[in-house]
Amino acid sequence: MLKFNIMRIVIIGNGMVGYKFCEKLISKKGDADLxxxxxxxxxxxxxxxxxxxxxxxxxTAEDLSMAPISWYAENGIELRLGELISDIDPIxxxxxxxxxxxxxxxxxxxxxxxxPFVPSIDxxxxxxxxVYRTIEDLEAITAYAKKAxxxxxxxxxxLGLEAAKALLDLNLETEVxxxxxxxxxxxxxxxxxxxxQNKIEELNLKVYLKANTSLIAGDHKVEKMIFEDxxxxxxxxxxxxxxxxxxxxxxxxxxxxxxxxxxxxxxxLLQTSNPDMYAIGEVALHDGMIYGLVAPGYEMADVVATxxxxxxxxxxxxxxxxxxxxxxVEVASFGDAFGTSDKCRSIMFEDxxxxxxxxxxxxxxxxxxxxxxxxxxxxxxxxxxxxxxxxMTLPPNIEDLILGARGGASDSGTGVLQLPDxxxxxxxxxxxxxxxxxxxxxxxxxxxxxIKACTKAGTGCGGCVPMLGDLFNATMxxxxxxxxxxxxxxxxxxxxxxxxxxxxxxxxxxxxxxxKHGKGHGCEVCKPAVASMMASIWNEMILKQDTIxxxxxxxxxxxxxxxxxxxxxRIAGGEITADKLIAIGVIAKKYDLYCKITGGQRIDxxxxxxxxxxxxxxxLIEAGFESGHAYGKALRTVKSCVGSTWCRxxxxxxxxxxxxxxxxxxxxxxxxxxxxxxxxxxxxxxEARSKDFGIIATEKGWNLYVCGNGGAKPAxxxxxxxxxxxxxxxxxxxxxxxxxxxxxxxxxxxxxxLNNLEGGIGHVKEVVINDILGKCEEWEKEMxxxxxxxxxxxxxxxxxxxxxxxxxxFINSEESDPSVKFKYVRxxxxxxxxx
Amino acid sequence: xxxxxxxxGKVTDIPENGGSCIKYKDTQIAVFNYTVKNEFxxxxxxxPHRHEMTLSRGMIGDKAGEPKxxxxxxxRNFSLQSGKCLSGDDYTIKTYPTKVEDGYVYVKVxx
Ligand code: SRM
Ligand SMILES: Cc1cc2nc3c(=O)[nH]c(=O)nc-3n(C[C@H](O)[C@H](O)[C@H](O)COP(=O)(O)OP(=O)(O)OC[C@H]3O[C@@H](n4cnc5c(N)ncnc54)[C@H](O)[C@@H]3O)c2cc1C
Ligand code: SF4
Ligand code: FES
Numbered sequence: 033m034l035k036f037n038i039m040r041i042v043i044i045g046n047g048m049v050g051y052k053f054c055e056k057l058i059s060k061k062g063d064a065d066l067x068x069x070x071x072x073x074x075x076x077x078x079x080x081x082x083x084x085x086x087x088x089x090x091x092t093a094e095d096l097s098m099a100p101i102s103w104y105a106e107n108g109i110e111l112r113l114g115e116l117i118s119d120i121d122p123i124x125x126x127x128x129x130x131x132x133x134x135x136x137x138x139x140x141x142x143x144x145x146x147x148p149f150v151p152s153i154d155x156x157x158x159x160x161x162x163v164y165r166t167i168e169d170l171e172a173i174t175a176y177a178k179k180a181x182x183x184x185x186x187x188x189x190x191l192g193l194e195a196a197k198a199l200l201d202l203n204l205e206t207e208v209x210x211x212x213x214x215x216x217x218x219x220x221x222x223x224x225x226x227x228x229q230n231k232i233e234e235l236n237l238k239v240y241l242k243a244n245t246s247l248i249a250g251d252h253k254v255e256k257m258i259f260e261d262x263x264x265x266x267x268x269x270x271x272x273x274x275x276x277x278x279x280x281x282x283x284x285x286x287x288x289x290x291x292x293x294x295x296x297x298x299x300x301l302l303q304t305s306n307p308d309m310y311a312i313g314e315v316a317l318h319d320g321m322i323y324g325l326v327a328p329g330y331e332m333a334d335v336v337a338t339x340x341x342x343x344x345x346x347x348x349x350x351x352x353x354x355x356x357x358x359x360x361v362e363v364a365s366f367g368d369a370f371g372t373s374d375k376c377r378s379i380m381f382e383d384x385x386x387x388x389x390x391x392x393x394x395x396x397x398x399x400x401x402x403x404x405x406x407x408x409x410x411x412x413x414x415x416x417x418x419x420x421x422x423x424m425t426l427p428p429n430i431e432d433l434i435l436g437a438r439g440g441a442s443d444s445g446t447g448v449l450q451l452p453d454x455x456x457x458x459x460x461x462x463x464x465x466x467x468x469x470x471x472x473x474x475x476x477x478x479x480x481x482x483i484k485a486c487t488k489a490g491t492g493c494g495g496c497v498p499m500l501g502d503l504f505n506a507t508m509x510x511x512x513x514x515x516x517x518x519x520x521x522x523x524x525x526x527x528x529x530x531x532x533x534x535x536x537x538x539x540x541x542x543x544x545x546x547x548k549h550g551k552g553h554g555c556e557v558c559k560p561a562v563a564s565m566m567a568s569i570w571n572e573m574i575l576k577q578d579t580i581x582x583x584x585x586x587x588x589x590x591x592x593x594x595x596x597x598x599x600x601x602r603i604a605g606g607e608i609t610a611d612k613l614i615a616i617g618v619i620a621k622k623y624d625l626y627c628k629i630t631g632g633q634r635i636d637x638x639x640x641x642x643x644x645x646x647x648x649x650x651x652l653i654e655a656g657f658e659s660g661h662a663y664g665k666a667l668r669t670v671k672s673c674v675g676s677t678w679c680r681x682x683x684x685x686x687x688x689x690x691x692x693x694x695x696x697x698x699x700x701x702x703x704x705x706x707x708x709x710x711x712x713x714x715x716x717x718x719e720a721r722s723k724d725f726g727i728i729a730t731e732k733g734w735n736l737y738v739c740g741n742g743g744a745k746p747a748x749x750x751x752x753x754x755x756x757x758x759x760x761x762x763x764x765x766x767x768x769x770x771x772x773x774x775x776x777x778x779x780x781x782x783x784x785x786l787n788n789l790e791g792g793i794g795h796v797k798e799v800v801i802n803d804i805l806g807k808c809e810e811w812e813k814e815m816x817x818x819x820x821x822x823x824x825x826x827x828x829x830x831x832x833x834x835x836x837x838x839x840x841x842f843i844n845s846e847e848s849d850p851s852v853k854f855k856y857v858r859x860x861x862x863x864x865x866x867x
Numbered sequence: 868x869x870x871x872x873x874x875x876g877k878v879t880d881i882p883e884n885g886g887s888c889i890k891y892k893d894t895q896i897a898v899f900n901y902t903v904k905n906e907f908x909x910x911x912x913x914x915p916h917r918h919e920m921t922l923s924r925g926m927i928g929d930k931a932g933e934p935k936x937x938x939x940x941x942x943r944n945f946s947l948q949s950g951k952c953l954s955g956d957d958y959t960i961k962t963y964p965t966k967v968e969d970g971y972v973y974v975k976v977x978x
Contacts, residue, residue, distance in 0.1 A: 100957035521931065543884075543903070553884075553903050555928035556937035556944075579885030583924050583939030591939055595920050843880045843898075844889040851895070851920045867917045 038065045041340070042127055042137035044117045044282070046072030048081055049313030049329035050143030051098045056337035058107045064341055068109045069135050071127070073116040076167060077101050082326055082493050087170045088198050096167070120286050122306055139340060142296055142304070142311040143333075144279040146324070151186070151274050155248030160269040164195040173271065177202040180268035184208075184257060186245060187273035188215040190356055195271045196237055207238040207265060209245060209257070211274075219354060219365035223382060224405045227389040231361045231408060234387075240265075276324055278315045291317040300346040302336050310336045323350060326492055327459040334462065351421065351459070353403075355413050355495050362410035367403025367420040368393055376402050381434050383408075390434040392416065394426070401426060401433070414499040415448070422455045448502045449510060457499055460492025465503065472507050478518070480504060517777055520557040523550045527703070528775050531565050540570055542580045560585070561778040564665055567701035568773045569814075571821045573828050574664075574701075575835055584663035587839070588825055589645055592638060594863030596852055597645060599625070599637040600662035601652050602698060605672040605690035605710075606633030615655035623648055626860045632669035632707070634660060639861045643848050646836045649826040658824040659699075665779070666701045667708070670694035671719065675712030675729070682712035684729030689758065690718070693727070696762065699822045700815075702769065703776040703785075707742075721749045724782040725765055730754065734761050738768055738796065741783035750786070750793045753801060763812065767800045770811035872966065872973040881907075881972065886936065888912050888923035891976055896963060897923035898972060899947060901934055908947040909963035909974045914938040916958070 041057070043050050050070065057068060072078070079096040087096065104111040118130045120140070128134045148163035150156055160180070162173050177183070183199040185192050188210030199206040208215075214225035215232075229239050244260040248270060258264050278295040280288075289297040289305040295317030302310045302318070311317075312332035314324060323329065328350035338345040353366035371378050371393035380391045388408035394401055401420045406413055416433060418424070427433065451457075453466030471477060471487050480500050484490045490497045516526050523530060523546075530549070539545045542562050546554055554562075559580035567574055574581055575588075584590045589597035601616070616635055620627050623644055625637040640648055649659075662668065672690030676682030690710040697706070709718040710727045719742075720726025726737045732755040740749025753764060776785040789795060798804045829835045841849040854861040873891055881887045881900040889896050895912035912920050917940060925936040927947070934947040944953040945960050952958040964975040 094956065102957055522928075552932065553901075553927075553929045553934070555930065555935070556926040556942060559926055559928065579882050579926065583921075583926070586924070591921075591924075593919075838882065841888060842890045842895075843876045843887045844874075847890065849920065865917075865919075 038067055039340070040067045040136060040138045041069070041141065042135055042139075043068070043070045043141045043143055044127065045143035045145055045279075045313070045315075046070050046074070046078045046111065046113065047143060047145045047313065048078060048098065048326055049145070049333050050141075051078035052330045053141060053143060053312060053333035053337060054104070054107075054109055055099075056333050057341070058109075060337055060341050060343075062341075066108075069137075070104070070109060070111045071115050071117050071129060072111070072113045074166060074168075075114045077104070077111065077113060079167065081165070084164075084167070084170065085194050085198050087167060088174070088201050093167050117282060120282060122286050122309075125308065138308065140309045141336065142280075142283060142309065142315050143313050144282070144315045146276040146278045146314040146322070148272060149275040149277040150272050151245075153186075153245050153248055155250070155254075156272070158248055158250055158254050159252055160250070160254035161248060162269065162271045164191060164198075164271055164273050170198075173198070173269075174202065176269055177204055180204055182206075182265075182267045183269045183271065184265065184267045185271045185273055187275070188212070188239065188241070189218065189273065189275070190216060190354065192273035193232070193356070195273045196232075197235075199269075199271065200235065200237060204269070205236075205238075207240055207267075208232075209240050209243045209259075211242070211244055213242050215239065215241070216356075216363065216365075219356075219363070219369060220405055220407065221370055221391065223380070224363075224365075224389050224391065224407045227382070227384075227387050227407045228361065228363060231387050235361075276314065276322070278317070278322055280315055283311070283315075291320070291322075295322045300348065301339055302332050302347055312336055318347060319349060321349070323352070325352065325354065330460050330492065331462060353417050355410055362406065362408065362413075364406040364410040364413040365404070366413065366417045367401070369403045369405050371402065373402055379431050379434065381431075392430070392434055394430055398430065399426060404434075406434075411498075414496060414502075418451050418455050418457075418499075422452050424450070424452075448499065449506045457503065458487075458489035458492065458496045460496075461488045463487055463489040468500070468503055469507050472504060473511070477504070519561055519778065520555055522546060522552045522554050522558045525549065527561060527565070527778050530562070531569070531774055534562075534565055535569055540566060540572065542566075542577055554580070556582075557778075560665075564701050564703060564778070567666075568818075571699075571701075571818050573823065574825065575829065575838075578838065587642060587645065588659065588663055588829065589640070590663050592863065593867070594852060594854075594865045595849065596639045596641055596863065598662065599640055599645070599648055599652070600630065600634055600660040601657035602660040602694070603634040603669075604694040604698075605670055605687050607672075607687060607691060612656060615652070615657075619648060619651050619655070622651075624861060626862065630662075632662075633671050634669060636662070639854065639863070641848055641852055642839050642841055646830055646839050650830045653824070653827055653830060659826040661699060661825075664699075664701060665703065665705050666699060667694070667697040667706045669707060670697075671707075671709035671723070673710075673712050673717035675710075679712055681715060682729070683731055684712055684734065686710040686712035686718065686727075686729055689727065689734070692758075693762075693765070696819055697765075697769070699825070700769065700818050702773045704779050704781045706769070706782070722746065723749060725749070725768065727761060733757050736761050736764055739782040739786040739793070741781050743781070745783070747783040747787075749783075752793070752797060764800055766815040767808050767811045768796070770814050771796070771799055771807070774811075869978040870975055871978050873976045875972050875974055878967060878970050878972055884927060886923040886925065886927065888920075889974070891974075894976075895920050895923075896974060896976075897925075897936070898965070898974060899923075899927050899936065901927060901947070904934065906934070907965040907967060907972050908934065909965050910936070910945065910947065910950060911961045913960075914940060914943065915952075915960060916941060916943050916956070922960070 078098045115129045117127050119128045126134050126136045183204040184207045185196040186209045188208045196206050196208045246260045247258040249256050256266050280290045280296050283296045296311040298311050298316045313329040335345045335347045356363040375396040376393045378393045382389050390406050392404035451465050455465045477483050490500050560582040563580045578586050620637050626639045628636045630636045670690045670693045672687045675686030707723045708725050709720040709723045711718040711720045712729050722740045722742045726749050728735045735754045736752045737749035738752045741747045853864040855864045875889045883902040886897050886899040897910050897912040899908045912923050925938050927936045935944045937944050950960040950962040966973050
C-alpha cells in the first residue's frame with residue numbers, strides 16, 4: 033500500500049544544531065510519518081563544539097559526542113557521515129552529494145553552520161597556519177605543536193582567547209594578536225578589557241592590541257609575523273580566530289537570498305526565500321543577525337521542528353549574553369553591556385589588586401537592570417541575567433548586586449526563588465524555572481545530576497548549572513527538606529552519619545554494614561568510602577576486605593597506563609641515606625623500573641607488573657624501607673626544607689620535626705589524601721601553606737596552618753595557632769584530623785571541607801583549641817590508637833603466602849601478563865599503549 | 868564453532884565479591900565471584916574504553932539490582948549480565964556463561 037503522508041526531511045549538516053533538530057523532531061513527532069536523512073561533511077557524528085577545548089584536557093571525540101551513531105539508527109534516522117552535499121535541484125526537490133548519491137526531499141534544512149573567517153593576509157597558506165573549529169583542527173594543532181615553541185593567535189575575541197589558552201596548555205609561548213584596541217571587543221568595554229588583559233598576562237599570555245598583521249613570513253612554513261607598524265615576532269605556528277563565515281555557498285548557487293556579509297536570509301519561521309527550505313544555526317541570518325552561539329541555534333531548531341509537525345512558533349531576537357569559560361578568568365557580559373540605551377546610569381566597581389571589574393547599567397529611574405559586564409569574578413552572572421531578563425525589582429541599594437550585601441544585611445533580596453515561574457533558567461534547552469521546580473518535586477530529584485538527566489537543563493553550554501544547584505537547594509529548603517549528600521543508592525545516609533553508625537554498632541565489614549543499614553550489594557562509590565571509614569576507626573589491615581578497596585588500595589600500588597603499577601617507598605621528610613639511595617638504584621635496575629623523583633620529595637619506581645610487586649617490596653623492606661602509602665587516601669608526604677641544621681636563615685630544626693610528624697601520621701586513612709610540610713623559617717621553602725596541615729618555624733616556636741591545597745583548586749592554609757611548641761602543635765593536628773575524618777564527605781580534601789563548614793576557620797579554632805564540642809579528649813585517644821596500631825601493609829603481604837597469591841595475574845596459569853609492553857625513552861622504560 | 872566448558876579453578880581461587888583473571892589461548896577472561904548472590908559471572912578482561920586489560924581488577928556491585936563491574940581506570944560501569952555499558956557509552960563487552968561443579972568454576976568458551 034502506498035503511503036501519501038510521509039514527509040521526507042533532508043538535513044544538510046550534522047553539527048550541534050543539526051543534531052538538536054533531529055532530537056526535537058523525534059521527541060515531537062508522535063505518529064507522524066517522517067523519513068529523515070542527515071548529511072554531515074565531517075566523519076564524526078555531531079559533537080559538542082562548545083566544549084571543544086576540553087579535547088586538550090583529555091576528552092575524546094566520544095566524550096564530546098552529542099549522541100552515539102546508534103542513536104540515529106534507533107530512531108530511524110539515516111545518517112550519512114563524511115558526505116558533502118554539493119548540489120541541490122530545487123525544481124525536482126533533490127540534493128546530491130559529492131559521492132554522487134541523490135536523495136529527494138519535501139523539506140530541506142540548512143544546518144551547515146559556519147567556517148572560520150580567514151582574512152586575506154599574505155602567507156596565510158603556509159604550513160603552520162591553523163583554524164580552530166573542528167576536532168580535526170585540534171588534532172592537527174596538537175600534532176604540529178609538538179615541534180613548535182612559539183605560537184600566535186590572530187583574534188582576541190571569545191574564541192581567540194580560548195584557542196590561546198589551548199596553545200599555552202600545549203606548552204607554547206603564546207601571543208594574542210587583536211586588531212581592535214581592546215580584547216573581546218563585542219562583549220567588553222575598555223576598562224573590562226584592561227582588567228582581562230592583566231589577568232591573562234598573569235597566565236603568561238602576551239597580548240598585542242591594535243595590531244594589523246601584514247605578512248606571515250617563512251620558507252614554506254611559518255617563521256615570523258610582520259605587522260603594519262613594523263613590529264615583527266618570531267612564531268612557529270599561527271591559529272586564526274578572526275570571526276566566522278556562514279556556510280551559505282550552496283544557498284548562493286541555487287539563488288536563495290543571502291546577506292551581503294553572508295548567511296541565508298530567514299524570516300521568523302526560519303524559512304528561506306524558498307518556502308520548502310529552512311536555515312537554522314550559525315548559517316541563518318535573522319533580522320540582520322548571525323548568532324554565533326548554541327542557545328539561539330537550539331531555539332531555531334525547536335521553532336522549525338514545531339512548525340513542520342503542525343505546531344505554531346516563531347523565532348524572535350535572541351539574547352547574546354555570554355559567560356566565558358576561559359580557565360582561570362571569568363568573564364561575562366549580558367543585556368545592554370555597554371549601556372547604550374537612552375539615559376541609563378552605570379555603577380562600576382574596579383579592584384586593581386584582585387583584578388576584578390564589574391559594571392551594571394540601570395534604567396534612569398533606578399528600577400530596572402539593563403545589562404552589564406563582569407570580569408575576574410562572575411558568580412552573580414546568572415542572577416543578574418535573570419533580573420535583567422525578567423525586569424525584576426531592584427534592591428534599595430543597587431550596588432549590593434555587585435558588591436554583595438554589606439553591614440549586616442544578609443541577603444540582597446534577589447534569591448532564586450524570587451524569580452518569576454516563567455524565567456528561562458536554561459537557555460540552551462529553553463527550560464523555565466516553574467518546570468524545573470515542579471520536576472524536582474514531582475520526580476523527587478535528588479540533585480543536579482538528576483535534574484540534568486530528567487529535564488535536560490544544563491546539558492548544553494552548562495552555564496546554568498550553578499543556578500540549578502541554587503534552585504535545587506532553595507526548593508528543598510522551601511519544602512522544609514534538609515539537603516543531605518547521600519553516599520550513593522546503597523546507603524540512605526551521609527558519610528558523617530554512616531561513620532557514626534559504624535562506630536556505635538562496632539561494624540567491621542562491608543557486608544554487615546550493607547545488610548544492617550543499606551540495600552543492594554554496594555558499588556565503586558560506597559565500597560571504598562566504607563573501607564576508608566573502617567580504616568579510620570578500626571585500623572585493621574585493609575586487605576582483610578580487599579575487594580572493597582579502590583584498585584590502588586587493593587594492590588597497594590597505583591595502577592598506571594598499560595596496567596603496571598608504581599612503587600613509592602616512604603622517605604620521611606625527604607631525608608635519605610646514601611645506602612638507601614643505592615638500594616633503590618639496585619632494585620630498580622634489577623627489575624628494569626622507570627625512576628622518577630616525585631613532586632613530594634620521594635622516588636617513584638614505575639612499570640612493575642602486578643606479580644613483581646611482592647618481590648620488589650620484599651627487597652625494599654629488606655633494605656629498610658616501608659610503604660609510602662602513595663596509593664591510599666592516607667597521609668602522603670611531609671615535605672621539609674633542610675632547616676636550621678644547615679640553612680643560614682633557619683630558626684628551628686624543620687627536618688627533624690617533619691620526620692616526627694610523618695612517623696606519627698603515616699598510614700592514617702582519611703576521607704581523602706593528606707599532605708603536610710614543615711618549613712624552617714618564613715621563607716617557606718617547604719611550601720607548608722599549600723598543605724592540609726603545614727608548619728612554619730618562628731623565633732618562638734611554630735605556626736600551624738591548616739586546610740591548604742595545591743592541586744586543581746589551590747588554597748592557602750589558614751593560621752590556626754602561632755608560636756606554639758611541638759607538643760601543642762601535635763595535639764592540635766591530632767584533633768583537627770579526627771574532626772575532619774569524622775565529618776567530611778567522601779573524597780573531600782581539607783580545604784573543600786573547610787569551605788563548606790559553617791563558621792569557617794573561626795569554628796575550627798573553637799573546636800580544636802577551645803574544645804567547644806567537648807570531643808578533643810576522645811579524638812586524641814582515637815589518634816593515639818591509630819599511631820599505636822600502625823603496621824606497614826607491604827610487610828604484612830610479603831610475609832603471608834595467601835596474600836601474595838592475590839598478586840598473580842592469572843589463576844589458571846603461571847605466566848606473567850603478556851599484554852604489558854614497553855618502549856625505551858631516554859634510556860628508561862615507558863608504557864606502550866595506544867592512548 | 869564448537870563450544871566447551873573450560874575449568875578455571877577452585878571457587879576459593881576467586882576472591883569473595885571480587886574478580887580474578889584467566890587466560891584461554893590468547894584471550895583474557897575476567898571471572899567474578901558475586902558471593903552475595905551466590906553467582907559467578909565471566910566477561911572479557913579488556914575494557915573497551917582504553918583497551919586496558921583490567922576488568923578483573925574492577926570493583927563489582929549493583930546498579931538498581933543489576934550486577935555490574937566498574938573499570939578501575941576511569942570507572943566505566945558494565946552489566947555483568949548483558950555486558951552493556953551502564954555509564955552512557957556505546958560499548959558492550961562479551962559475557963560468558965559459567966557454572967560451578969564440585970567446588971570448581973567453569974566458563975563456556977569457543978574452542
Ligand atoms: C607521582 C606524582 C607525580 C610526580 O611524578 O611527581 C603524582 C601522581 C599522581 N597524582 Fe598527584 N602526584 C604527585 C604529587 C602531587 C602534588 C605535589 C605534592 O604532593 O607536593 C600535588 C599537589 C598538592 C596537593 O595535593 O594539594 C598533587 C595533586 C594531585 C591531585 C589534585 C588534588 C586536589 O586536591 O586537587 C590528584 C587528583 C586526586 O587526588 O583526586 C592527584 C592524583 C594523582 C594520581 C594518583 C592520579 C591517578 O589517580 O592515577 C597520580 C598517580 C600516582 C601514581 O603513582 O600512579 N594528584 N599530586 C606525585 C607523587 C608524590 C608522592 O611522592 O607521593
Ligand atoms: C572552540 C569553540 C568554542 C565555542 N564556545 C561556545 C560557547 O561557549 N557558547 C556558545 O553558545 N557557543 C560556542 N561556540 C559556537 C557553537 O559551537 C556554534 O554556535 C554551534 O556549533 C553552531 O551549530 P551549527 O550546527 O549551526 O554549526 P556547526 O556545529 O558548525 O555544524 C555544521 C556542520 O555542517 C557541516 N556542513 C556544512 N556544509 C555542509 C554540506 N554542504 N554538506 C554536509 N555537511 C555540511 C559542517 O561540516 C559541520 O559539521 C563555540 C565554537 C567553537 C568553535
Ligand atoms: S601525575 Fe598528577 S598532574 Fe601528572 S598527569 Fe597524573 S594526575 Fe595529572
Ligand atoms: S580503560 Fe576502562 S574506563 Fe577507561
